[in-house]
Each structure stands twice: as C-alpha cells, then as structure tokens.
Amino acid sequence: MKRTISKVLLTAVAAAVILSSCSKNPEESRYIPKTAGVVIDLNAKQLTTKLVTNGITMDKLFAAADTKDTANEVMKAWKDAENSGIDLQSHFFASIVFQGQAAEKKSYVALTASLKDADKFEAYLKKNVADFSLKTQNDFKYIWETKQHAVIGWNKSAVIYISAIDPNNLEQYAPGGSNQSSPNGDQPIVDSAVAVPAALRATDDDATIKNWVAEVDHLFHLKKEESAGSIEPFAKLLKENADAGVFVNPEAIYNSGQFTMIPANVKKLMEGTYYTGTVNFENGKILFNGNTFMGKEIAGIYKKYGKKEIDLDMLKKYPAESITGFISYAFDFRMIGEIIKATGMDGVVNMAISGKSGLSMDDILNAFEGQLVYVASDLAITKKESEYMPGEFVEKPSAKWIFSLKVGNKDAFNKVMTSPMLKEVFTREGDHYVIANPMAAATMPPVSITEKFVTVGSDSVVLQQYLGGKGSVKLPEGVESKVKGSMLGGYVDLEKVISIIPEDKAEGDEKTVLQKSKALLKDFTVVSKADGGDVQHTEAVLTFKNKDQNSLVQLVNLGTEVAKVMKEKKAKEKAYEDSLFAAPVDTATAVSPN
Template sequence: MKRTISKLLLTAGIAAVMLSACSKVPEESKYIPKEAGVVLELNAKQISQKLITNGLTMDKLMEAAQSKDTASKITKAWKDAANSGVDLSSNFFMSVVLGDDKNAYVEINGSLTDAAKFEAYLKANLKSYDLKTGKDFKFTYDTESHGLITWNNKAVIYLRHLNTNRLNDIPGYMDKPADEGAEADTAAAAAAVVSPVAAVTTDLPESAAALVTTADHLYHMKENETAGSLEPFKKLLKENADMGFFFNVQAMMNSNAAGMTALPGNFKKLMEGSFATGTANFEKGKILVNTNSYMGKEMLAIFKKYGNKEIDISMLEKYPSDNVTGFISYAFDFHMIGEIIKSTGTDGLVNMMLSQRSGLTMDDLLNAFDGQLVYVASDFQIERKPNPYFDGDTIEKPNAKWIFNMKVANKDAFNKVMSSPMFTGMLVKQGDKYVLASPELAASFPAMSLTEKSVTLGSDSVLLDQYLAGKGQIKLPEGVASKAKGATLAGYLDIAKLAKTIPTEKADEDERPLLIRAQNLFKDMTFSAHKISGDVQTGEIVLNFKDQDKNSLVQLVEFGTEAAKLAQAKKDKRAKQEAADKAAEDSLYGAIPMDSAVTR
C-alpha cells in the first residue's frame, strides 16, 4: 500500500506545477537549518504559470492521459491534494541533513493555507493519525513510512530519519519498512538528547522521539541558525528560478556520516566556506542551468594560483570532422592537486608510495603534464560485428571515431616519467617517440603517439595522423565553439545523432510512436565553466530541444502524458488478455466430463 504522506507530497508536487494562485511569497526557507548538506527547491507558482500560459491544466492532462474513468484514483488524489490545505503555489524544499548516522534526516517542507483542512486530510487518509501538540506546532507519526508529519498555521514539515548506509531511507524508497537497525539508531539518538517536548512523546514509538526533537528545533530556530544566514543560499533564493539546488560542502565534510570521519582534518579545513548553488529554468526550446561554486579563503588562494587556465582551443579545432558527436575540453593545472595534497599533510606518504613503486616523486608527475586535455568523438553508429564467442553469429556494437590529447609541459620531467620503472618493459624510445615494446600489446591498444609535445590516443592510426598533422578543421553547430573560448571547461553532446541510432523498427507497434517522439525531443547539450571572479566560479549547462518554439517544460509534460497514456493502455491490454485467458481456461475445464476427470 502506498504511504499516505508520500502520496500527498508526490501528488502535491504534480498538482503544484498545474495551479497558480495570487499569494505572498512564502517563507519556507526559514525552516531549513544551516547544517543542511543538500537543499532542492521547487518554485511551484512560477512553473505553473509557464504551463498554464501554454494551455496546460491538470484537467486537460488527466483527460489526455486517460481514455476513460475520469473519477480515477489519480484524479481523486489530485483533487484531494488541491483541497488538503497545502499551498500548491508555494516554494517546496527538500533538505538533507547528514550530521551522523544516528541523527541524519530528510526534511520536506512547504506552506499551508488552511491548517484545519490539512488536519482533516490527514485524519481521512492516515491510518495511524493521532494528533499531538508540541510547542507552537502539531504533529502525528506515520507508522507506515516511519516519518513525522508536523505543521503550524503557516507551514508543513515532513521528517524522516536517514540511515546514510541505506538508499531506501531516501524519499522515493519509502515503501520498504525501516529495519531494526534503523529503529535502534533513531531510538539511541532520542535517548542521547534531552528533548524539550519529552512530555508529549512518551506514548510515541521510540523511533519518533528524535524526530519530534528535531521538529521542535526547526520551528524555533534563530535567524543565524537557518540556511538563510549563509550568503550563497540567500543569493540563490533571490534568483527566483523555476528550480534551485544548494550544496553545503563544508557541512557535508564536517558530518560524521558517509565515511567523512576518514577525511584528514586539514582537508576539512581547506573546504571551509565552500558551497555550490545552481538554478534551472524552463525556457522556450531549452532548459538553462546556471551554477555557482563558492570557495573559502584557503581553497580560493590555491584556485587563483592554479585554476584559471584557459582552454587551448586549437586542440579542439584541429579535429578533422564535420560529424562530431561530442567533445570535452579542460584546462587544469595539475599542480593544484599537489597543493591540495600538501595542505592535508599527506604529501610525504604519497611521495613514499610513488618512490617505492616507480622511483618518482609527486612533483615529477605534476611537472610532466600541462593540464590541457581534450577528448573528441565523431561518426557514432551502431555496427553489426562478428560475435567473438560464437562462430557465424553477429552482434550489434556501438562504434565511433575519437581522439584524446593531453599536452606535455616539461620534456625533462616527461622523459623521467616515461623511462621510470613504472613503464619498464612496456615502453621503449624510438627517436623522439615512445612506443609499446610488444607488438602483441600494441595490437590490443588504441593508436597512440607519445612524444615530448603531447600524449595522443586515437580510435585508428589514420585519424591519429590526420589530427597530429593539424590540417583538419572541426565543424560544430553555431555558437558551440564560442562557449569553449576563454573557458576553463567546455563540452558538447549531439543527443539527436545518438538518438537516431535507436532501432525503432524493433520496438512493439504500440510503443514505436512514443519512441520516435523521444528521438525527436532533444537536440543537443552544451556545458561550460568560466574563470573565477572574486570568490565565485560560474558555469552553464544548456539542454536544447528540437522544437525551439515551445517551452521545454511543456514539451516534457506532453511527452510524459503520452508515456502515461501508453502505460495505461498496456496495463488495460494485459488485464484484458489475462481475463480472456482465464475465460478460455474455465471453458476448457468446463467442457471436460466429470467422470472422465475422475477416471484419469
């Protein structure tokens, strides 16, 4: 059976993007603690306006997705959610607070328009509904999902203990009951904390006590205890985007969960003041994601010294093809890695291990390579090739042409690395090149060129020679190459070319139209990161759709509606076939004379 609160939140999320209301901007963010490691935001009002502007309402979607039964469970769930007292035009937040294995939790919160309606909804839909009152808030414990539902006159907060070693403790995996270990962990956490609401939790399951204490804290936080007191999070809220995300790197590093205790203390100190934020907006013909990486004082000093290299665009431009599938270019000074290792105090250990195995030092490796890297792929296709396991048989395998190129920075350091014991017996020097010593080994390796100028690998020797000659010229869609110029990281993927290789003719007749539609949904994707400015490095991801005249969210919703319609049709068809099979079986056994059955 579906969990009631999970069903409400899921349905509310769907309904929220379909409804629009004129209300003041809610203050849900004040219930998010500053120690939250990850925060996801959904601006339901802004998203709903984009859909409604394009003529999409929940009623129309339900009508499109279902051929009949307008009073279906889905429609009823939506109507119940719309009348549940939850403000479906508010901002919804999901936060993950790690802490340690005993008190980590997930929080989902939104705004209420009518607390009385919300209580009535819970009473009608939650089997374990048992209203209790804390300090300035009410709550009930859902014994099925092991979650605490709390609310006051303005907000609703759902809390669930997060066992960081179990994925199914994350919302979306709630159908699996918590194990005894999780219950014990939560109970231990409750026993370890003196709860100001202990008087109202004595008759609750022990696993709920810590969550009640957490809820009491969230409802009564001071401003300097909230995520809003962190400048990067405050800036994110001002973006007014369709969706937002926030990563508190410092909080995650300082938690005792997920093995963070094994990290050196100096490394944690290095990450102080580090945050990452991003926004996603659904625009006409594309989804635009903008990112910001904030750095603390110590990391910023390292990054400014080594992290502002620009991509060598010539390494990309000389790729000889007009049928490029994708590329990634990166300008990265490897000395940054050395500086980070040194800051943690583990450089001595690294040097000792390198010396024992290769006779090299960390600086030898870092000095050898320039940190300019590029990988380009083209001519992607699905080919039928001989099956290596069965004579006379063939199999379909993906195939593409490609080049990987990395510049050499210091030829003396490079020669020291290549002639070190690490490559003894594997490589030999011939003139100004290093080649594989064994012809048999060379036959199984990609084509390669190892010189004092660069390390270059390729899918075949012809392409490798053309690339190294530098006489080719890459051809990319308009505007793609410009995103790489001046950037520290850039990439491109032609999704449409990859989609064309999907064999739609092999799909079921019912599924083929949807598969063809999926092939024609996306065009390509680009991403880039820019040089740091102040204490922030900005980035951009753009997912382009083939239809450039329609809002991207509308296209996704329409596609999702068609997929839901197909799923329902397949379900109905399967049920009809099962009923026919059962009728045929009953008819068959009914035709057998009783005495004949007894004789046998």
Template sequence: MVVFLLLSKSHQNHLPFMKQKISRVLLVALSAILVLSSCSKAPEQSKYIPKEASFVASINTKQLEQKLLESGLSNEKILETISKTASGADGSEDTSNPVTKGVKDFQNSGVDLKGTLYFFSSATPDGKMYYATIGKLTDASKFEAYVTKNIPNVTVTTADKVKIGIVKIEEGTNATLAWDDKTVMALISPDFEKYSSFMDTDAPAVDNSAVLTTEVKRLFNLKDDEKASSMTSFKEFSKENADIAYWANIDATVENSLKNMPGQAGMAVAMFGNGLKKLIEGSFYISSLNFEKGKVVAKSTGYYGKELKELLDKHDSKTVDIKQLEKYPSDNVFGYAIMAFDTHLIGDLIKALGYDSMIDMQLTKMGITMNDIMNAFNAEIAVIGSDFTVKETPSMWDSTYTNKEPSAKWLFTFKIGDEKAFDKLISLPDMKDVIVKEGDKYILKEVPPTMGAKIEGKDIIIGSSQELVDNYATGKSGGKISGDMISNAKGNVSSMYIDFQKLSKNVPASVFSEVPDSLVTDVKGLLKELKTQSGTVSGGKQVSTAELTFVNQDENSLAQIIKLCTKAYGIFKQKQAAEAATWSQMGDDEEIDTAVAPPAATNVQ
C-alpha cells in the first residue's frame, strides 16, 4: 500500500503516458501484487514477538466487530443489554454492574480495540517460560491513567522510553505491563515448579518480576533476525485473514518443554528430547477460525519438516473404511468418530526417537517384538453412538424423586491385521483370560453382562449390548446412516460427526426444571451439527477442517452466541437478585418475630 501511494504521488502527472506504454494485463498484475502485499502485511505489534515463541494466536477485533454490526450488535448495545437484563424488573440500566463498568472503563483506556491482538507463549533466553499479550495503543497517556486508577499496587518505572509496571497477582506470581507510544504488552510467568509439586507444597514461590522486566526490554528492542516475523512459517501465518488465527512453532514448543517441564514429566521428555528435536525440526501448524452466517469454520494445516516428511512418505495415507459406518443398525445415529492409519508408522516414530531397542528388549522377554504388535492390528477404528435418551427412574431412597440418567447405544470397532502376528499376541499367558482361538474363530472372554463383544472375520466389535454387536456383525440391519454423515468421512484419514439436534430433542424438559422455557428453547435451537475432516498427507502437509453449523442460517454465529450468553447472564443475575431479596426478607421477619414474641424457649426446659 505504501508503494502504491508513492507511485500515485510521483507519477500522477504522467499516467496518460504510462497507460499508452503499459499493457492492460501488466496493470492488472501490478494492482494484484500491491493489493496482496498490503493485505498480507502483519500488524506493527507483531514485530515484538520473538522467534522462540511456542505459539501465537491473533484476534482480528476490527473484523469481528464488523460482523457483529452487520447483525445489529455494537459494543455499546451489548453492554446496554447486559446492564438492563441484569437489573430489576423495571428494565432500568444497572450502571453499578461490575461487568458493564469494567468494560466501559477499558473502552476509554487508550487501547485500540479495533486493532489486532496477539497472544503468545515463549521463553526468556535463560529458559523461563511466560505468556504474553500484545496490542496497539491509540493514546499512551490514557492507558497510563487507566493503569494507575484501576490496577492496585502497581509500580511504574521508565526505561528507554518504555513504561514498565509490575503488578502483584499472588505470592510468587507477578505480571509485567510495558508500553510505549504505540504498543502495549503484558507478560506473566506462573511458577510451574510450585504448582506441579505434590510433595513440597510449602516451597517458597519464585518472584519473576525482575526476569519479566528484563524480557520486556528485550522484546521492545528485538533485532530483525530475532523476530518471529523473520521466519517463513510466521509469514505464512500473517497472511491468514481470519477472525482468529493460530501459529504453532513445533521446534520452539519442544525446546521450551525440554527446559521447563517439571518433575517426572520433564525427565521423560528429556530422555527422548534429542530424537524428538531432530524428528520435528522445521514442522509447524497454522490454523484459522471464522464466524460466518449460520456456522463457525475452522481450518488447520500441518507443515512437516524434512525428517518427519520422509517418515510419513514411507507410509501411504490410509483413508477410512466407510463400511464401518454403513453396517451400523440404526437410523438414529447422533455421532461418530472414525480414523485409519498405518500402525507401522507408530513403530517408525518410536525408532526415530531411539526407543525401539529398549522396547524390543522388554518385549522379547515376553516372546514377542514391537513389529509383532504393529503387524497384529490394522488401525481402522470407529466409534458410533445412537438412540440417545435421558431416562427418569424413581430414586431408591425416595420414590417421590426421580433420577435422570442419560442412555445411548454405542459401538467400538477396529480390525485385526496379520493373523499370524495376532495369534502370536493372544497366545501370551496374560491374554488367555481375554481372548482365545477356537478353530478358525476368535472368542472374547469375560464380557460384562451390560455389554456385548464379538470378533467377526477381522472385525473386533465391542458395544452397549450383544444384540447390537450381533446385528452389526451380520450387517442385516445396516445401511441406515444418512448420506451426509457418510460423505463427511469418505476419502479422509479421520472424520467426526455430531448431530446436536438428535441429542437435544431427546432431553426431557424436567432436566431444565430451573431454567426458563424461553432459554431452554434457545439453547436447544442453537446448534445443528459438527463435522470434522482430516485429509491425507500430501507434499509434506496435511489439511484438516471443522464446521460447526447453527440452526439459524441467516445470522452470524458469533452474534447468536453473544445474544444467548447475554440472555443467560441476565436470567442468572435476576435469579441471584431474587434469592438475595428472599434471604433478606427472611432475616427481617426473624428480627420482627424475636422482638414481638415472648421468650418461649425459657418455658420449655
């Protein structure tokens, strides 16, 4: 955009001549390049994010606000609705409401609420992990006034034109605020050792204020090659024009975990750390989430580095077996999760981490190898649920009360791989009470009476009843799952589906006995379904998507969520006020009774 403005000012008197000399195609191409470069440029505050960041999330507040405005919502209207719905029966605005007051104060804090906000996790050069938020300022003096007025016990100092405020949250946990004329950041570093300690809970907490003060000074003075924006993966992330975007720096995540993971977990990570670092080097994830009309759409792309790409390329991406869904004997399926992968991939991952020899040494004592286990199973897994209900049964203690118990049919299935390897596995002494082979049939033993289980061919089937398992195994009553559910899974490595309407319609009204009918109707009528898909790995990357669909397709999904939450908040506050009034009245009655009635207690002894 800067280039475009310079061109405009420098050559505005020569445009007729240029039009004669430059073809229409080149002009279109030049315009496209300028537009794309301006759109993909990261906001100014992103330059303060270090390349050691494990993850970065960005929130495009301007874009979100515009979507709310299109649905008739503004920040002011939302606050007004909250204050009125949380007030008394007359509907007057409750100006003392802490939520309303707090947000209104922050709106006048000098923070740019229409700019991009960044959240990230990183580590200081000496390995101390912290979480941070970075935003844009419109007025630094207003922000300083807001800090001194609204944050108790804050100490503000100045270093190289950067204001630094130390905020004590609790013993050993301080937050550090820092800002200059354009940018504000907040850092916090929890004492992980204190919170992870189960044996020495009285250990003194560590004061991190000095460490964080040093870190904010560093962040405000990062060199170009120290910034996350210098990395190719972060540049890709910056192109995401999403409501919410997410970048996972896998290299930094592992490095920071190796330095900071406390206790036994830290020891375990350290043991295979070098192998893991080599395996995931150059890998990263970029995700986006957008609130659209009638749905929330998420997309995630995993980019795999050289070592991991080569390992994944050794194993063809398997797609799910649709027959696992088609055989299910019910037309009232509310959801499923299905996936497929080559089990040998797990073995190669273990080998890449350097643990194969140690594991094989232990398994050999049992008479098997890791390769036997990988060969024994074919990782085609499905979990299916149907016929959800909530049953009301009389309480065993009091027949006037009922217990509400959710009930559903469910089935879990996976497949046997190489039969010789599987036979070798089940011949182990520890397996004789679990599964045996009689002739060419496998028999599952000691199945709980409330469940069913069976091995049919190469399908291992476990379900909520033996009848369900038998019907699924024969396939006589299958083929009832809707086409949308099937198509959602077809051709993917994994898929999930949930039908919220089938779940909600079978929940009796008595479950919501203390919730107003209007709110129950809104809750039940909000969500329609959730679909997720993960495609095959191709060219060193894998794309996954998720779509949360709403019943109302004509209004933005975020607006629907906010309206429902605002309504629920108002009902909660009104109920809270009514209960407080009742208790207050009871207290007044007791005082009156005590004052008027004779001291009867002295006569009953």
C-alpha cells in the first residue's frame, strides 16, 4: 500500500521518541499563523531521551504488534520514516486554522516538521505517491496529493502539509477515526489520519489547488507579526520546552466566521484571552500545567471581585480519617452575573428566570457564596439485591460521601427557597428546610438545608456526623499545603480506586497484567491559583507508585504487555472459531482398521 505524507508525519511523531540526538530550537513554529485556533507541539528530543535512556527499543515496541505481518508493516513504516529526510528529532506541530464560513471549507489542518535532507524527502514522495507531479512556486516545491486532497510543500529546511477540514466534524480527522474499505478490501478509501471533506471528493479543479498552494506559500513566508510566535502566551509556551504542549486561541476561532451567531460584545469580552497547557513525563509522575491568560475585559471582572480561596474547614470536618478523594472550589458566583451583563444578555436571562420563579438573576447568584466541596471515602464493590428482580444480587460500586454548598446572602437565599419555583418542593421547619413530599424524600439522599449550608450525604449517619463538625480528616502528606490558598483543589487516591477492581474473572496473563495495572498509579492532585494580575495557573500531578522510573517508560512497558496479552487472546479466539468451522469427520463411513 502506498504511503502518503500524512502517514509519514504521524509515523515520524511516533518514531521520534525512539531516537536520540541534539535538539534545536523549534524553528518550525515560525510557519504557524497567528490565526491558528489550536496548536499542538510535540518535543521529540525530550521524549527521545526519556525513553532511550531507559532501555525502550524499537524491538520492544514491535513486539506489541498484533501480528507478524503487522509488525513487518510497522517496521517498513519506520524504515520509510528514517529515510524520508524528515528530521525525527525536531519539534512536530499540528495546527488547526479556522477561517471563512463552515460551508466554504476554508479551514484546514497543518502538520509542520523540519527536514534534514530535502532531496531524500523528494525521492521518498516520488517513490510512494502514485500521482507524484513535482511543481515549484517561489522558493519551495510542492505536490498535490490527490488521494488526500492536500498540498505537500517543502523547502530546504521544512515541510508543511495542509488539508481542508470540516470544523463541525473534527473527530473524523483523528488517527484511528472511521474509515471504509474499498470494494476489493485492499486499502481504505479514506486515510484514517486525515479524512477527505465531502466537498473535495469530486474532481480537483485548478482553482482549488491554486488556493491551497497559495496558503502553503503564505505559511512559508509569514512575517514575524503574522506568526503565532508574535502572541506572547504562545511564545512563553515554547520557552517552557515541555515534552508536549497545546495552545488555544479562542479569538482566532470565533473571529473566523465559523461562529457567526456569537454576539460582538461576547467577542469583545473574550478578546485577548488565551489558553496554554504542557505535559512533562518525570520520574514517578506526569506533570500537567495550564495557564489561562485573561484579556482586559475578563481580567477586570476577575479583579473586581477579588481573590477567593477554598474553605478548608468544609473539607476537614468530613467524618473519616482517610478519604478516597475530594474537590473543593471557591468562586464568587456574582462574577457569572457580571459576565452575562457584559455580554448584554442579562435582560434575556432575567426574563427567563422571572417568568417561572419571580426571581432575578442577582437573587440566585447572591444566594450562594460560591464555596463548595465534595468528599468521598470507603469506596468498595458490594453486592446489592436488584430492585427489579428480588433474590438476584449484583455487584455495584458504593461509597460514603458529602456535598456541601455554602449559603451567601440569607435574605436572597430565603427568597429563592420560598419562590414559586421551589415553594412546592421545600417547606420550612424552624431554622431549616425539608423536602415537602415524604415519598420524594424517601427516594433521595439525605439533605440538610439551612441559612448557612446546603449539604447532601450518602446516608443519614454520614450527614449528621459531618453536620456535627466532629470530623478528623487526615489528608495525605503534602496535599493540604498544596491546596491551601487556592481557588480549586482536588485529590484522588487512585491506588484505592483501582484496588477495588475484581480479579476473579481474569485468568493467566490477563490477571498478571491487571495486577501490574493496579500497581501502577498512586494518586492525582489538581490545584488552581491566580499567578498575579491576569493569569490563572492550574497544576495537576499524576503520581506513580514507582518513583524511580520515568512515567512515560512505565506506561510504554505496561502498554506493550497489554498489547501482547490482547494479541494472544485474539489468537486463541481465532483458533477456537477455526475449530468450530473445521470439517467434521464422518464416523459412519470411516474405514475399520480390520
């Protein structure tokens, strides 16, 4: 089967983590336009070093292939990538550029990489692209890849591949996406790496080709101020030199014409807002870091209501020494109202709310302080009798938990609780509210509603113990200091969660892999804080039990074992199916040995 450049680039991304050499600055980023809505960066050099120095080899990865034929095919793709002229130790960028109306099919995905040998790359294309027809424009060469309806352009140092996409159906462009076989079954009609837009499946006219070649020309000759590198958050992302990174520019997306229904004042509100994220594989952990760079309008609203921190007392009074996990959040709900007002939608929102409840948006937002917590413990798999089949028992996960929300303005809260919307649901008894319908209350988790807190529990015992304030939660070492002072803090004891997975139905190697999987992860924490004026920083850490080995290596090792077990299981299933369809021996006509 002929290989296309899309497969080569994707193979190169995977292959790059196997090699090791000196890295260079991500020069490829200068070909990314500032109109890109989403940019993904893979730092091949860093991933390379972390795998190779821990003994991950191509042979080990090929051992995970489903069949010998598949392994040979993967090896061939690897050799092709090695000899394609693409620099397998460079940064690899995938960008999605949104432009024009959706029906115009002007949006596209671009894959960008460095070349270490342009002549080899040209020779590779000539050998592997069936309708290879070399053309030159300005200072770069290009071909039109008919099967993919894409332009492949390259100069002495870089290659750019672009293909039109449908922004309303992006999932079809993901590797492994839906594809169909040709009538003779020898190859897919649509490459799973880059699907072909329906509007481009017809004959490619000269105008279409010229338009996409012009876009490649534009990318090769971007001025500094036209590139994504001129956007400060993107430039900062590249300087972090992470294993992988992502950049999102909402302004580029909604100004592209794809979202014509977004009001102008909403666009103004979000102007100058960007999101960046990085992933780093370290010994014993994976680090995720994200930044929200707030534009002037959003930052102004944020500063107006000041910094808010989670209330640790709401967490620490949970009635258990050991917990499975928690999430705490502190957010001034009035900010939501301010954002809605800034968009000019407050009139519509108030009309919708008032018609059913007699309340205003401000009444609801003032009723709650914006402090909430969810805590869980005692996670287990228990046998419970089926509600629909008495005498039948099923295994279901169970846990003890508490959800609590702090009340804000008491007058606003009481106004909400006695509004036409809720007065038939809740009734006041002394200093608290109860569910009016006893039958409804019997089917719902226990709840306590006062002028201080709205609290729901897994059972009445846990609820009353929590309300009594006699809890003594002991958070794992370092967790409390990490989440203290943050606006969001969360923790999950993955070791406890995974430990409840039953092993009795697994056999042989499957059971071994399951046991190794259960021994892989320790916990997960997430914290979000304001990093000064206009930046909101979020950090998440996925911790592994083995603290001495790189987390990426641990995942690859486990992945190869899982693939091996799946391959063996598939072989056994095939052997069993073959035995069922084997021709039976006719014992009635069998020849007697006598």
